[in-house]
Amino acid sequence: MATELKRGLPVALACVLLACVLLAFVAACKPDGPAARPDSARTEASPTRGAATANEAAVRHDTAMRTVLFLGTSLTAGLGLEPEQAYPMLIQRMIDSAGLPFRVVNAGVSGETSSGLLGRVEWLIQQKLAVVVIETGANDGLRGVPVETMKDNLRQIIRRIRAAQPSVVIALVQMEAMPNMGAIYTDGFRAAFPALAREENVQLLPFLLDGVAGVRGLNQGDGIHPNEAGERIVARNVWRALKPLLR
Numbered sequence: 001m002a003t004e005l006k007r008g009l010p011v012a013l014a015c016v017l018l019a020c021v022l023l024a025f026v027a028a029c030k031p032d033g034p035a036a037r038p039d040s041a042r043t044e045a046s047p048t049r050g051a052a053t054a055n056e057a058a059v060r061h062d063t064a065m066r067t068v069l070f071l072g073t074s075l076t077a078g079l080g081l082e083p084e085q086a087y088p089m090l091i092q093r094m095i096d097s098a099g100l101p102f103r104v105v106n107a108g109v110s111g112e113t114s115s116g117l118l119g120r121v122e123w124l125i126q127q128k129l130a131v132v133v134i135e136t137g138a139n140d141g142l143r144g145v146p147v148e149t150m151k152d153n154l155r156q157i158i159r160r161i162r163a164a165q166p167s168v169v170i171a172l173v174q175m176e177a178m179p180n181m182g183a184i185y186t187d188g189f190r191a192a193f194p195a196l197a198r199e200e201n202v203q204l205l206p207f208l209l210d211g212v213a214g215v216r217g218l219n220q221g222d223g224i225h226p227n228e229a230g231e232r233i234v235a236r237n238v239w240r241a242l243k244p245l246l247r
Contacts, residue, residue: 065101065102065103066101066102066103066129066130066131067102067103067104067105067127067128067129067130067131068091068095068102068103068104068105068129068130068131068132068133068242068246069105069107069124069125069127069129069131069132069133070088070104070105070106070107070108070133070135071107071108071117071121071124071132071133071134071135071136071157072107072108072109072112072117072133072134072135072136072173073108073109073110073111073112073135073136073138073139074108074109074110074111074112074225075108075135075138075208075209075225075226075234076088076106076107076108076135077106077108077109077110078106078108078231079110079225080220080222080225080227081227081228081231083106085228085231086106086108086231087226087231087234087235087238088104088105088106088108088133089104089106090231090232090235091104091235091238091239091242092104094235094239094243095246098243098246100246100247102130102131102246105127107124108135111139112136112139113136113139113140113143113145113153114136114137114140114145114149114150114153114154114157115145115149115153117134117136117153117157118153118156118157118160121157121160121161122160122164125160125161125164125165128165129165129168130168130169131168131169131170131171131242131245131246132161132168132169132170132171133171133173133205133238133242134154134157134158134170134171134172134173135173135175135208136154136157136175137150137154137175137189137192137193138175141175141176141177141178141181141185141189142178144181144185147185147188147189147192150189150192151192151195151196154172154192154196155196155199155200158170158172158196158200158202159200169203169245170200170202170203171202171203171204171205171241171242171245172193172196172197172202172203172204172205173193173205173206173207173208173238174190174193174194174204174205174206174207174208175189175193175207175208176189176190176207176209176213177189177190203241203245205237205238205241205242206237206238206240206241207237208234208237208238209226209230209234209237210237211233211237212226212230212233212234215230217229218230218233
């Protein structure tokens with residue numbers, strides 16, 4: 001037995017030595033723990049920090065966006081067109097192209113009158129606004145609503161907006177009455193808008209349908225509402241006067 005033990009001792013010793021060599025080799029190949037951890041932390045944390053930075057930037061961008069609210073009739077709503085073809089949404093594209101931090105909200109309603117808008121304006125201005133564009137009166141003209149009644153409704157609309165949000169910029173769109181209403185009515189109707197703009201110190205925008213009204217190729221079958229081509233002209237009419245207010 002002693003002889004067998006003596007013979008087994010060198011073998012066991014060799015195994016121990018071999019194990020030590022292998023452990024030393026593994027230790028030499030393995031990166032040092034403390035030195036490796038910073039690199040690994042940087043690799044793992046970098047995407048997270050990048051995503052957080054992007055999210056923060058998106059939040060700041062959204063917060064910085066200011067609202068332009070369009071109040072109006074079917075002419076603003078874009079009756080007969082796709083929503084994105086209505087002139088307020090075309091103006092949104094112009095705003096985006098100009099790199100201005102504004103978003104457009106189209107609150108046009110078909111059949112709207114000045115009294116109808118007066119009845120719903122306080123509900124519409126609950127959000128924080130930078131600019132309000134008022135386009136109404138066309139349906140008043142079609143119904144023969146007295147000019148002074150329409151003008152007084154518009155005055156109250158302007159004053160309610162200003163009372164709710166004193167810093168908001170208000171723009172009033174010039175509208176016209178149909179010629180079949182007679183010269184006295186149409187002249188008084190036309191004059192009401194610039195007079196009110198002066199009295200209430202708001203910006204007067206040009207006639208909405210300038211270059212479009214009465215042009216068959218620029219209107220839909222009813223001869224009143226612009227088609228897609230006409231709507232592009234309407235958008236340019238409004239944009240020329242609105243752009244300086246946004247800057």
